[in-house]
Amino acid sequence: MISAESAAVFIGSSIRLATPLLMGGIGELVSERAGVLNMSVEGMMLTGAFAGAVGSWATGQPILGLAFGLLAVLPVALLQAWLSNxxxxxxxxxxxxxxxxxxxxxxLGYREIFGERSSDEIPGFGKWAPPFLGDIPVFGQAVFLQVWIVYLGLAIAIGTALVLRFTAIGLAVHAAGMEPRAVDKSGLSVRGIRYGAVTFTGLMSALGGTFLSIGDIHTFTEGMTRGAGYLxxxxVIFGNWRIGRTIGACLLFGAATALQFQLPAMGVDIPNALLIMLPYLLAFLxxxxLVGRQSAPASLTVPW
Amino acid sequence: MNRRYLPGPGILISVGAVVAAVLLGIVLIALIGVSIGDALDAFVDGTIGSAYAIAASVNRSVVFALVGIGFVFANRANLTNVGGEGQIALGGIAATAVALYGHVAELPLGLSFALPMLAAVAAGALWGGLAGILKTRAGTNEVISTLLLSFIAVWLLYWCVQSNALLRQPMTNSATLPESLEIPDLTKLPLVTADPSLPLNIGLPLTLLIAVIVAMFLTRGTVGLRLRAIGLNPLAARRAGIATERYAVAAMLMAGGLGGLAGALMLQGDQYVLKDGFSSGYGFDGLVVGLLARGSVTGVIASALLFGFLRSGGISMELQAGVPSAVVRIIQGIIVVALAGAVYWIDRRGTSR
Incomplete structure (x- = not known):
């Protein structure tokens, strides 16, 4: 029997583990809607994770680490945008x-900068629960007590959904991916829109990456994103290029990752490898x- | 449109990218405070310093070449196989299973080592073919599917060597490592020469044979022409009566099968036991080799040799001179990015898209 406590812990850790995917996913969604596929989400996340850790460690201020992570990803994102466009x-x-x-x-940077000090704890963000929600018995602390970046991520996700749906910017992004010629005729710059979209992907991915290093586990390890960018x-594909479903897919992958820690704790004997594999397996399926007909933007991966 | 059939500028750009990246690597080595002389000495020791080092480098190159040939083959049909890592892992699993538990060690006529290899080819082909079928049936981008299949395969391998019910060696004490038993001697690949100081195994002639056959297929036969037609314009190819879907699946089967074979060579020619981290990035390096070759099998051989020796030298530099292997990774990354970007200058010489 699953107790309310373990259910609450499971939900809380699912959200926490879904957060980096969510940020990278939202960023990638915008860029794919504009017609650019960034396989480099993984690298952008890793850049954010690394630069965030370095910045936080060097200054002792996680917020400066976050800023450093966002700055460091810009050259990577611009390189990708330049190459693709x-x-x-x-x-x-x-x-x-x-x-x-x-x-x-x-x-290389990690070894050179941290070297033997690699076991040092890197200053990271504290946790925070919204008023009232955090006071709910059993669930309050386990589910809602999260690093504030989680809430920032949710806010950005909602904001992005609104911008995509209701504003001229959203329309331009959508059109750049579906009918770039029409965008061009209307006097807007397809390349400009796509540069902007890829930069947005970079910033979001870096935010997800800094969450991994200085939000969640307060350290950096080599290649720590471990395929999160590909997930x-x-x-985005699972979500059929729609924002609501993409968020749902991220939560599902987060929950699949959370099972890794939850099931053994509950005494369920399932091979560890199978659980680690599960998010990738779900993503593959x-x-x-298995989720129905896919409708990718018409000009996805086609340069303008 | 890629003007692959004009090797001139392509080769120049490939060579230029490699030279620039290697120079940058040397600068990096100097920046991290390792003496360039020490690093170069270590590099030479690990690559051409002894017959053994040469053979080890060539054996590595052979693995890269197989993955690269598969990549080039599938790429002719405009399919990008980035699943080499997973195909190697599956090949390794299959070869280990058959070599250890298939009762093949006593078989005559070389079947003792050939059957595990065949099993590996089949397993790799399954993994690649799966992506091909999805591509044709559901329109799934093969890059994403082969990549996800790679992650799945790597963890499958981990599972196999962790579980006693699968390939993990019997536990005799608490210190028994999570890896398979060593495969029987008769299932190991025979050496080309009888001289154990030059341990070149039969993977080398086999790979050269495959390279020649694939090159002939691609340049002389109708298969290559049809693959290219599919790659350039699938709709027109279908109108022309080519069974595009069958060719696409076959190309991925082929790429996967060669990846699986690469896994068998790594297991039966070098490592002899299956353990976690078995594929160790060889699949991704093979992908880079395939990219570098710009569509030509000769190019694959050349870049596979480059990468085989680069990797050997990298390992040696890490052990002897303390140069992090990440430097070699950076060099590889720069090469791929430079080549991807350089297509612009090559294409601009021809008609624009």
Missing amino acids: TLRANQIVSGIGINILVLGATT AIAA AVAG
């Missing part, structure tokens, strides 16, 4: 190249078309 490079290949480059650079992309 101006140079018309293969978006998939260039994204994978960026991921390899970032993995190497952050690993974020899978969530999702992209395999």
